[in-house]
Amino acid sequence: MPFSQEVRTRTLLWCDRHCCLCKKACGVNIEVHHLIPQSKGGSDEIDNAIPLCFECHSEVERYNSDHPIGTKYKVEELKIRREQVYEEFTRHLVPPVHYEITQMIPGRGKRTFPDVGFTITHLSDSLPVQLRIIIASQLMGSSQPIPSEHYSGKKLWNLNPRSSFSGHFKIPDSLVPQNDNLELRVTLSIIDQYGREHSQLSTGHIYMPERNDWYAEP
Numbered sequence: 001m002p003f004s005q006e007v008r009t010r011t012l013l014w015c016d017r018h019c020c021l022c023k024k025a026c027g028v029n030i031e032v033h034h035l036i037p038q039s040k041g042g043s044d045e046i047d048n049a050i051p052l053c054f055e056c057h058s059e060v061e062r063y064n065s066d067h068p069i070g071t072k073y074k075v076e077e078l079k080i081r082r083e084q085v086y087e088e089f090t091r092h093l094v095p096p097v098h099y100e101i102t103q104m105i106p107g108r109g110k111r112t113f114p115d116v117g118f119t120i121t122h123l124s125d126s127l128p129v130q131l132r133i134i135i136a137s138q139l140m141g142s143s144q145p146i147p148s149e150h151y152s153g154k155k156l157w158n159l160n161p162r163s164s165f166s167g168h169f170k171i172p173d174s175l176v177p178q179n180d181n182l183e184l185r186v187t188l189s190i191i192d193q194y195g196r197e198h199s200q201l202s203t204g205h206i207y208m209p210e211r212n213d214w215y216a217e218p
């Protein structure tokens with residue numbers, strides 16, 4: 001099976017039809033190549049696809065392990081190079097966003113824990129995006145997502161330019177540590193107009209019961 005039209009369209013948009021190895025602008029002279037060949041069990045999923053120019057395609061295939069000369073392109077290296085090229089050509093679609101965990105309700109005082117507020121703001125006039133938000137409690141070294149569709153990454157949030165959303169969720173008692181500080185980790189992904197998901201590094205937020213407030217912990 002070849003890649004689906006959707007996989008081909010997305011990968012070609014994400015690299016703006018540039019080769020993911022030599023970064024040449026290819027126009028029609030580009031191929032969506034299987035990183036692991038189908039004959040070796042490679043899938044038709046988007047993670048197994050890489051757009052390459054004709055020269056780089058033959059270069060990647062050319063290496064002969066029975067007669068090694070030079071250094072073979074490994075799949076892991078090709079994936080990292082591909083992600084760098086995708087990032088280069090989709091970065092402009094990702095606006096700055098600001099988010100915070102907060103007990104404040106604007107103009108109305110503070111929430112009562114374990115009800116927790118979450119605010120997110122699109123900080124530019126550029127394009128609308130979708131967001132995947134995962135908030136998890138850290139319990140004895142394991143990460144337990146908040147059981148809510150909006151905060152466990154199951155539902156996407158729509159965020160228009162310069163708009164802001166405030167939501168809240170209740171932390172179940174089972175996710176609040178008994179003798180330790182509660183730490184929530186927030187992982188945010190921004191999904192651009194071409195359907196590419198840009199994951200940010202997670203941030204930690206620790207609850208201070210005596211002040212009914214949070215501080216950030218990198």
Ligand SMILES: [Zn+2]
Binds near residue numbers: 056057
């Ligand atoms: Zn190339």
